[in-house]
Amino acid sequence: MKWLRAAWLLATLAVLAEGFRVALFVVPPDAQQGDVFRIFFYHFPSWIGMGSFFLINLLCSLVYLGVRNRNHELAIKTDSLAVASAEIGVVYCLVGLVTGSLWGRAVWGIWWTWDARLTSTLVLWLIYVAYLLLRRFAAGPQMRTLAAVMAIFGYLDVPLVYMSTRWWRTQHPAPVFGGNQGSGVAHVMMPAVWWNLAGWLMWGIFVASLRYVSEYRAQKAEQDEALRSLDVEHELSGARG
Amino acid sequence: MDMGHLHLVLAYAATIGIHLVYFTYVAVKWRGAKRAEK
Numbered sequence: 001m002k003w004l005r006a007a008w009l010l011a012t013l014a015v016l017a018e019g020f021r022v023a024l025f026v027v028p029p030d031a032q033q034g035d036v037f038r039i040f041f042y043h044f045p046s047w048i049g050m051g052s053f054f055l056i057n058l059l060c061s062l063v064y065l066g067v068r069n070r071n072h073e074l075a076i077k078t079d080s081l082a083v084a085s086a087e088i089g090v091v092y093c094l095v096g097l098v099t100g101s102l103w104g105r106a107v108w109g110i111w112w113t114w115d116a117r118l119t120s121t122l123v124l125w126l127i128y129v130a131y132l133l134l135r136r137f138a139a140g141p142q143m144r145t146l147a148a149v150m151a152i153f154g155y156l157d158v159p160l161v162y163m164s165t166r167w168w169r170t171q172h173p174a175p176v177f178g179g180n181q182g183s184g185v186a187h188v189m190m191p192a193v194w195w196n197l198a199g200w201l202m203w204g205i206f207v208a209s210l211r212y213v214s215e216y217r218a219q220k221a222e223q224d225e226a227l228r229s230l231d232v233e234h235e236l237s238g239a240r241g
Numbered sequence: 242m243d244m245g246h247l248h249l250v251l252a253y254a255a256t257i258g259i260h261l262v263y264f265t266y267v268a269v270k271w272r273g274a275k276r277a278e279k
Contacts, residue, residue, distance in 0.1 A: 024253075034245055035246060036246075036248055036249050039248070039249055039252040039253075042252060046256070088263070091259060094259055095260070098252070099256060102252040102255070106244055106245050106249075207263065207264055210267050210268070211267045211270065211271075213274070217274040217277070218274055218277075
């Protein structure tokens with residue numbers, strides 16, 4: 001496992017380095033925006049990463065709610081993966097907001113505007129930050145159940161974010177992929193998109209796997225401690241009886 | 242450096258920086274969990 005992790009990290013760093021090189025030094029500048037368009041190669045993978053990891057969080061939360069009283073081992077695993085995926089999703093979302101703001105300032109002349117796309121994305125980020133705060137400052141199985149329910153409601157904002165540019169008039173342009181006719185990136189730019197998408201997703205998987213293991217270990221230790229306390233209580237009541 | 246290039250550099254630096262900060266947090270958690278196991 002240790003070797004697999006090290007190999008994965010090495011491969012990830014190599015792909016990220018290649019993505020960086022292709023994005024900055026290989027693909028040509030955009031015809032309209034010039035070099036500032038290269039922000040897209042880091043901006044776009046952040047949203048794909050965010051959507052993917054929040055989806056994992058949703059699936060884990062659903063499974064957790066289904067098995068929490070029947071299969072404790074699976075419940076711990078899914079809950080740990082839910083935490084790990086929510087955290088990395090929040091990180092991706094923050095990166096997307098920051099890179100988007102920097103890009104917006106250069107292209108639109110403004111750091112931020114309260115249009116439907118940007119506002120719904122900020123709300124999404126805040127929902128998942130609240131989810132993580134709930135997990136941080138409360139404890140016990142009720143907290144995990146509540147967090148899982150919150151994650152399900154929180155995910156409802158993801159399709160809203162995606163569709164916001166179609167449903168409302170926004171400053172933010174239509175989706176680059178799967179958008180209207182004429183949307184998309186020039187063919188010559190695609191290597192930079194693919195390398196960075198692969199690199200940042202590999203990085204997310206690497207970091208989330210580390211976080212999953214540490215969360216799983218912590219929850220397992222917590223469970224073992226609770227079981228030990230129960231055993232001691234049983235022994236004491238037996239001695240009294 | 243003009244405005245566009247400055248924003249490009251800032252965006253790349255922010256992306257890498259945010260990921261590194263979070264990675265440091267994860268690494269600390271990882272080491273803590275490993276130490277607790279021993």
